[in-house]
Amino acid sequence: MNYYRKQLDHSFASGEQERCAQDLRTIFSRPWTGLYLRSKAHRDVIDPVATGHRGAPVGRVEHAERGLLRFRTTLPLEIHDGLQFEQPGETRPYGFAIEEIRLPGGNRVFEAPAGSRVQVPLPPGTPRVETGTELFLASSQAVKRRYRFDMPNPRDFRRRFPVDVRLVMSETRINATATARAGDHDLSASAVLDGSFPPARKPETLPDTLQAAFSKLGDTPFELRHLALDGPALFIPVSRLNAMRRDLAAVLEQRLRDAREQRTEKVTASIPLLTSDLCPLTSPAGTAPFLLKTDQPSLLLEAYPGGDIPRVTELIIELGRESTAPIDALLARLPDRTAVRFALPAVTRAWDREPLTAHIRHFLDAGHRRWEAANLSALELLLGAAGLDLSADWPLYTLNSAALAELRAQGLSRFTVSPEDTPENIAALAARHPFALVWPVHSDPPLFISESCPRAARTGTCPGPDHCDFTEESFISKAGEPIRIINRHCRFTTLRQTPQLRPLPPGLPLVPRADFLCRRWSPDAIRDAIRTAIRTCQPR
Structure with a gap:
């Protein structure tokens, strides 16, 4: 976004615009195009030869032999950057990662500045590369650092509803009640533990123990807001507390699902029916x-x-x-x-x-x-x-x-x-x-509608709408499917063959x-x- 923002604000520093443009070419790995910004008659939009990622031009091959590729780089390079080149007769480029960079003296380096003559190893099985072949920088470690993006964890943004838990304790029974308000829905659940519960040896630690047990609501849509305790301080095995918490959470989740389904049914029923x-x-x-x-x-x-x-x-x-x-x-x-x-x-x-x-x-x-x-x-x-x-x-x-x-x-x-x-x-x-x-x-039904002429892209020429004889033509797609392309006033609709x-x-x-x-x-x-x-x- 900084390229477009600075372009609009006219705020580029000296030399910064071209660097940002190269970054964009590397990130999106696509050639530059003006699309239809200046004219609806622009036909240089489709690449009839190559598909897929390309990257920013980084130099031309000077020598390729014995598994090594030599060229003068026009952009800074680092170990683990990605290079690729187009193969004659192939629709997709061949790419590989830079595992090693050598300078003319044979020194190995981790990075090389723009203008350096470098030599990089080719991976086994690389197709033949002719002298003069253009190379593209398809992946750049420096660009990744400049545009660092930390993927957010969806769990950090999940909505959670506060739940209150009340425990009523006696020597033979523990009653638990959980209440929550989820949106417009009032929810409640209860659970019971029967057994013999002796006095706690350390009653002062009981609130923290209960708080820890009932706070572990995991992937549920709830979070503990308040825990109330009524009764003597008793010893309750943590395993039984955990089971009680899971039972309460399961009931609350089911009741939330039921409430949402009922609301959906009510809204659906309120939609007026259309009749003939x-x-x-x-x-x-x-x-x-x-x-x-x-x-x-x-x-x-x-x-x-x-x-x-x-x-x-x-x-x-x-x-x-x-x-x-x-x-x-x-x-x-x-x-x-x-x-x-x-x-x-x-x-x-x-x-x-x-x-x-x-x-x-x-x-x-x-x-x-x-x-x-x-x-x-x-x-x-x-x-x-x-x-x-x-x-x-x-x-x-x-x-x-x-x-x-x-x-x-x-x-x-x-x-x-x-x-x-x-x-x-x-x-x-x-x-x-x-x-x-x-x-x-x-x-x-159209498979595709475009203002870009496939014939003009394929031949590189456009005679203009007044002299064009292209009305309909059959093609075979890259997936092997027969298709029909229709031209109507320089709008092209792709259909199935039949x-x-x-x-x-x-x-x-x-x-x-x-x-x-x-x-x-x-x-x-x-x-x-x-x-x-x-x-x-x-x-x-």
Whole structure:
């Protein structure tokens, strides 16, 4: 943080800025980049050759032979610092620790200043190193000392609740009562020791003995605040005192867990349930709802020239990809049974807002009141429009009833299941909120969205958006997975090679939806995919 703080305050001493920059390169082991600070068109962000840690440049190999590496260091070096270099044809650098430093005269040293010509041993099995290979300082003992960080022990910051213990003692029985207040919960526990307890030989030490025994609350969430003693000073074996303390602590912990569970159940029960009448679906009587979402309305019109898309009761059109003309052309041919909803994209940059706002205004002025948001900023773009029927796409968090209630308070009435959710959680939510959740039976959830062009990074050139022919391309990831990268106005979305098909779970009150977004579809392909998606919704 000192680099950025001093950069903002213009408080660097002479020569300090470059040293701090080198420290950052060493700590994070990454090359320097301006990212998109100066221009959204900056393409020098991705390293197409090497991945993983790199470090700060420290020199170039002058000679490598017989297990020894010689170079002139541009940074101070110490024993146990880490060096690495990039290997031709490999995506990750090779690194090793400095076990010995020798100066030109053969003297062994623990550290060498910047500018020194040094010789260090290479570990067995080191790949061949060519003369001129650049070396990087990936780990520095000096930097670690300058930025020392002592890992805090979580136990030192754990919340503990004070507990009071009262002992009532007699020659045949010891009664113990413990009370504590943990947050809003009043807790109590009791324990009994029966037996024969003779008088203590040293009664003056009894309070300290009891205090020591009942203070050892270990990993429990309690700490002894006060110990009261009522009765004669008796001898009680420490082992029996320890057992009594453990019994008291166990009961207090269980009662704290029970109190917290009861509170959770009470809060959960207080969340209002959402029902299907909060998200009306304009489906003809006897027709099960089926939603279709696309950002390519012109393709739908080409696939279905008459506008009658099988089984679709609501068509969701995502704005931003096509102009208003093909959308209006499709709307003019849709049958009355098909409701229309407009969706705003999940990612909207500053330079996207003006054309997107114009599209929103166009369709609001045309009387369309059904809209879908994929992020909270979409609600700002729709601010001021009255009488809207709002739904939420899956990027809006919907993994629990509290989240649904909060979105409902924002004016949304239908929600989409996240591809990251579990079947068990979806079933529980659907039971509490019948037909308020949309299940994408056919979808293309993005694996990655970036403003950095993979082709420009790979080739080192960018022809500019007006001359670029890169629209979609298939790749194989480093994990061996086939992927598809889509370019839309220099925003790059990484998808699986093929869309996901998830049949509608039988017996759950969910609304099915088929998504055809981002990737380019042909009329034949989208017709086949819609037929397949519809079949997944049939009772099995």
